[in-house]
Amino acid sequence: MRLSSLVLPALMLMASTSAQADAPKPVLPEPLGERCVEPTEVMRARHWEFILHQRDETVHRGIRTTKHSLKNCLECHVRANEAGEYPRASSPEHYCSACHIYAGVRIDCFECHADRPHAAYDALEHHGRLRTEDVKRPEEPQP
Ligand code: HEC
Numbered sequence: 001m002r003l004s005s006l007v008l009p010a011l012m013l014m015a016s017t018s019a020q021a022d023a024p025k026p027v028l029p030e031p032l033g034e035r036c037v038e039p040t041e042v043m044r045a046r047h048w049e050f051i052l053h054q055r056d057e058t059v060h061r062g063i064r065t066t067k068h069s070l071k072n073c074l075e076c077h078v079r080a081n082e083a084g085e086y087p088r089a090s091s092p093e094h095y096c097s098a099c100h101i102y103a104g105v106r107i108d109c110f111e112c113h114a115d116r117p118h119a120a121y122d123a124l125e126h127h128g129r130l131r132t133e134d135v136k137r138p139e140e141p142q143p
């Protein structure tokens with residue numbers, strides 16, 4: 001991996017962050033685990049490349065791994081609050097949405113994919129049926 005491809009987006013992100021220094025910063029919930037699946041600054045600068053690459057590998061080439069799976073991100077990053085409730089993707093308390101709402105980024109991923117970790121579904125009525133594996137097939141007619 002060439003260094004320049006890492007450094008430039010990081011600098012751009014830093015520049016855009018300092019330009020917004022007067023706006024309130026997104027509050028990111030503390031993740032589980034010692035470290036991310038890639039170095040933190042790399043993830044901050046271009047996490048979407050890893051997930052979108054993972055999607056293409058799985059959906060188009062049938063290669064299924066967990067390192068950059070969307071589900072894996074949520075297992076560490078989407079945490080229950082003190083009341084034991086897991087935030088939905090519509091909430092700024094949701095790890096991914098904390099930044100996206102702040103930065104005005106819209107993603108449609110959670111229209112199909114589960115927006116919470118495995119544990120969040122254990123208490124639900126449809127136990128075990130709302131997992132990432134069970135996402136709606138794009139070819140299925142949507143109601
Ligand atoms: C094993 C647990 C774990 C997994 C799995 C994981 N992360 Fe992380 N992530 C972390 C930790 C720990 C940090 C570092 C937080 C810090 O330094 O404050 C981090 C940092 C990040 C950051 C930078 C946040 C910041 O402070 O700017 C982003 C963005 C991120 N992760 C996204 C993802 C995405 C997307 C995935 C799935 C492809 C993922 N993570 C998978 C634990 C994880």
Ligand code: HEC
Nearest residue numbers: 044047048051073074077095096097099100103105106107
């Ligand atoms: C540290 C802030 C931050 C965190 C945390 C974060 N994102 Fe992002 N994300 C961004 C920014 C900023 C962009 C827009 C990048 C651009 O378009 O230049 C983005 C873009 C994306 C995109 C690409 C959108 C597109 O239109 O191509 C995806 C997919 C994405 N994020 C998924 C996630 C997921 C899933 C999580 C949670 C596991 C997450 N992000 C957490 C800041 C963050």
Ligand code: HEC
Nearest residue numbers: 051054055058069070071108109111112133135136137138
């Ligand atoms: C219209 C429904 C739909 C939308 C919207 C959607 N996906 Fe998917 N996605 C799927 C289906 C169906 C699969 C295949 C599920 C499988 O085989 O596990 C899939 C598979 C994936 C995979 C591979 C499985 C894994 O987790 O490793 C990733 C990664 C992924 N999608 C990420 C995304 C991201 C990021 C977005 C938003 C930018 C997104 N998807 C939006 C339906 C969708």
